[in-house]
Amino acid sequence: MNKTIFVLLDACRFDLGTRNLGFLEHMVDYGKGAKYRVRGELPSLSRPIYATLLNGLPVHRHGVSSNDLICRLPTENVFSLCQAHSGVTAAAAYSWFSELFCCAPFQRPKDRIRLGARGDIDYGIFYWEDCYPDSHLFADGEYLRRQYDPDFILYHTMGIDWAGHMHGASSAEYEQAILAADACLSQLLPLWLAEEYQVVITADHGMSSFGNHGGSEDAQRDVPLYLFTPRVAPTRQEARPISQLNIAPLLCHLLGIQPAAEMLGQLEIPLSAL
């Protein structure tokens, strides 16, 4: 299996991500990675799109149609497929990931730290405060990566979403939150690439200037996708968006495992063999 890191910058919309993710943009400028524009699925809400990103299905197919629908996802997903191929999975992520992929409802004392517990995520550290600092989240993920050597690991930050809800996307605070995430990544990405991880960075949805998401305007649904892997040629494709249903099968192909039959995404990103 080819080790892969998946970074989910919650609510990082395409245009303001592009404007503020300076280190990631630098890497694309110098041919060190690829960038695509992704048209997010609807509704542009967190829990439904967390499911879609990992199982490749539109919301009406997987059924997690609301942030308030607390359940374990019944479908195969990138975590479960990785495990089925004897891979080790990990996540430093919001508690809703524990509910979708491990067990629901989330019980704080029991589920905050799940090491070797049952579920699609073998090793997890989960948070529930939306203001949980991204710096701590990346440190949680690094602990899991160094300690358990996972084949597939998710780092899921909430700082951008939090700033967007508090101040709207047309605010200094929202852009500062994106800059802060980029500053974390500027320290970690070179390290990850030196250790020969493949790295996929994207968002679940965007954010309106009023501080909302869930709707269909470009600001609420268009997100960036940065790819750092020898299997994707350096490129910058920002004009024509690709479907968010690409993400789950893309992650499977990068890991070197067969996507689930029901993953609808037609892979729009050309992949070379290793």
Ligand SMILES: [Zn+2]
């Ligand atoms: Zn949100």
